[in-house]
Amino acid sequence: MKILYIHNDYGQPSGEEYAAESIAQLLIENGHTVRWFRRSSAGLDRTKYGKMKAFVAGIYNPFSAVALKRILDSYRPDIVQVQNIYPLISPSIFGVLKRRSIPVVMRCPNYRLFCPNGLHMVKGQVCERCLSTGRELWCVLRNCEDSLLKSIGYALRGVVARILGSIVNNVDIFLVQSEFQKQKFVRNGIASDRIEILPGMIPAMRPPEHISLGDSVTFVGRISPEKGIEQFIEAANLLPDIPFIVAGDHRQMRGIRDRSPVNVRWLGFLNGDQLRDLYMKSRIVVIPSCCYEGFPNVLVQTMVLGKPTICSAIGGLPEIVSNRETGLLFEPNNTKDLVEKISLIYFNPELCYEFGLAARKKAQQEYSCDMYYKRLMRAFIRAVELKRNKAETPDSVKNRMVYQCNG
Numbered sequence: 438m439k440i441l442y443i444h445n446d447y448g449q450p451s452g453e454e455y456a457a458e459s460i461a462q463l464l465i466e467n468g469h470t471v472r473w474f475r476r477s478s479a480g481l482d483r484t485k486y487g488k489m490k491a492f493v494a495g496i497y498n499p500f501s502a503v504a505l506k507r508i509l510d511s512y513r514p515d516i517v518q519v520q521n522i523y524p525l526i527s528p529s530i531f532g533v534l535k536r537r538s539i540p541v542v543m544r545c546p547n548y549r550l551f552c553p554n555g556l557h558m559v560k561g562q563v564c565e566r567c568l569s570t571g572r573e574l575w576c577v578l579r580n581c582e583d584s585l586l587k588s589i590g591y592a593l594r595g596v597v598a599r600i601l602g603s604i605v606n607n608v609d610i611f612l613v614q615s616e617f618q619k620q621k622f623v624r625n626g627i628a629s630d631r632i633e634i635l636p637g638m639i640p641a642m643r644p645p646e647h648i649s650l651g652d653s654v655t656f657v658g659r660i661s662p663e664k665g666i667e668q669f670i671e672a673a674n675l676l677p678d679i680p681f682i683v684a685g686d687h688r689q690m691r692g693i694r695d696r697s698p699v700n701v702r703w704l705g706f707l708n709g710d711q712l713r714d715l716y717m718k719s720r721i722v723v724i725p726s727c728c729y730e731g732f733p734n735v736l737v738q739t740m741v742l743g744k745p746t747i748c749s750a751i752g753g754l755p756e757i758v759s760n761r762e763t764g765l766l767f768e769p770n771n772t773k774d775l776v777e778k779i780s781l782i783y784f785n786p787e788l789c790y791e792f793g794l795a796a797r798k799k800a801q802q803e804y805s806c807d808m809y810y811k812r813l814m815r816a817f818i819r820a821v822e823l824k825r826n827k828a829e830t831p832d833s834v835k836n837r838m839v840y841q842c843n844g
Contacts, residue, residue, distance in 0.1 A: 438469045438817070441514040443505075443530065445521045446477040449686060450706065451659065452734045453546060457520050459640065460544075460813070467810055472512050474505060476525040492590040495524035496597055502529040509537055516817055519543040519608070524590075528598045531607035540820040543604070544612040544635070546731045550604065551625045553591035554581045558728045561662045561770075563751075568625065572596065609820040609827075612813075614731035615753025621729075631823070633816040636757070637732040638809035639741045639800055645717060648743035648793055650786055653680045653702075654779055655719040657712070657735045660687040665725030665749060667693070671772045672723075672779060674698045679783060684715055716742045720789060721782050724748040727769050732757065740800035745792035747778050763796035 444457045461471045481487035494501075517539055522528060534541050547555035552567045553576040566575040573592040575581075582588045598604050611627060612635040613619045619632050654676075656669045660683070670693065673681040681701045687694055694703050707715060716722065722739040724730070729752035736757055739746050746764035748754040760766045765782065767774040782788055802808075 438516065439512065439514045440464055440469055440471050441474055441508065441512060441517045442471055443474045443517060443519045443522065443526060445523055445526045446475065446479065447521070448478040448480070448482060449689075453521060455734055456544075456546065456637070459638065460518070463638070463806055463810055463813075472508070472514070474508055474526075474530075476501075478524060481524070488586060491524040492586060494527055495590055495594040496527065497529050498525060498527035499529055501526045502533050505530050505533050509533070509539070514539060516540045516542065516820060520546075522604075523549070523594065527594070528601075528603040531603050535607045538824060540610075540817070540824040541608050542610045542612060542816055542820045543608045545618070545622075546614060548618075548621065548729065549595075550599075550622070550627075552576075553588075553595040556663055556728045558663050561667075561727055563728065567595075572599070609823045610816050612816055615756050617729070617753045617756065618731055633812070633819065635809070635812050635816065636804060637734060637737045638804050638806050640734070640738050645742060648790065648797075649717055650789060651718050651720040651744070653682045653719050654783065655682045655684065655715060655722045656725070657684045657707075657715070657722065657738075658724075658733065659689070660685045660693065661689050663726065663728040665727050665769070666690065668725045668727075668770060668772050668775055669723055670697045670701065672725075672775045673701045675772070675776050676700075676779060679779070682715065682719070684712070712738070713742070716744055719744060721779060722746050723775070723779070724754065725767075725769075725775060726751060726754070728752065730754050737800055737804050740796040740804070743793040743797040745782055745789055745796060747775070747782065749775075759795070759799065762792070763799055764792050 442457065442461050446454055464471050478491065481491045517534055519541060522530065548557050549555035553573050557563055557565055559579050559581050567573060573596040576588050576592040580588050582591060605627065609631065611622060611632050613622060613632055614636055616634060619634055622632055623629050656666065658664055660666050677698065677700050679700065682704060683701060684704045684707045686706045687703065716739055722735065722744055724733055724736060724746060726749050731753050736746060740763065746758055748758045748764065748766055749769040750766040751769045755766055758764045758766060765778045767778045782792070
């Protein structure tokens, strides 16, 4: 099968790039041919020209449509997988794909179809106002991006795509990462039979011969408010005798490093063997997110290495972390609860080993590469069938109208 993978890289390295490259590699290893249609947002925020380019291109970029036509003419893919299209690729590509009658699968690790910033979050708090009266206007009124230009741009591209139906009407199958996320999509007008749940998969990491206890409480990921880094730092302040480690680029939150207590060590962005070594030296990995998480890469990486996790009970996380079996869940934004859960595991080595072994077993059974590939192929086959049998029906019109007019 010939697959075209479409993705707009974020301005800074993110889990989405890691996931996209892992999926492409998995497809290649299983005998498929993969070609990229890829753009990067790196550097766009540094100049006025870059910011305006992102503003305009996110709404509709005809140059992307032209470039895509050339690739389709030469490559002739059997199916297209789309991930992020903003800001440089834009919804302009979907009309091209529709006219070619190419099956389209879209991986949705966030909620950008309904929420302009994709997180359902403003200033550290969950927000779903964009699902009610006013829709994308709330992104501007609340200045969700802490930049009026970006908030207006995000809102405009969202409302244009929604009203025209340029994404929803032209994607055959949407890939989400949890039942929680699927239900959000269904409640916002996407038909259930067009949604497939595709959780994360075990990364290419050497499995340890023996699981070591480790001594640190570790945070790995994007250093930003929605990831709960402030709660993590507060917990470190209340547990001065425990070493805490943060791995990630903190430039988005300048000053947070200076506010952290002395028992927190900052390692910056890590990957590959450096990241694996950090996990192995960790006793617990904490995912204190405040937003509706999908399936964080760090979580499955931690599980396969036999480490227990402590996660906030939000979004899809409770579906991945079996409370008191593979780790612990705590109330989002509740630092006291987080401190209690850290103390419970950290000072109980036997519980650490028990949770870690159960986590590794679950990862191997449910999130293996073979399992992921089978789920992905099922979604591809379903997309091909839907494209082949597609016809206008009263139900399909009704579903589209519910999405466009919801709220």
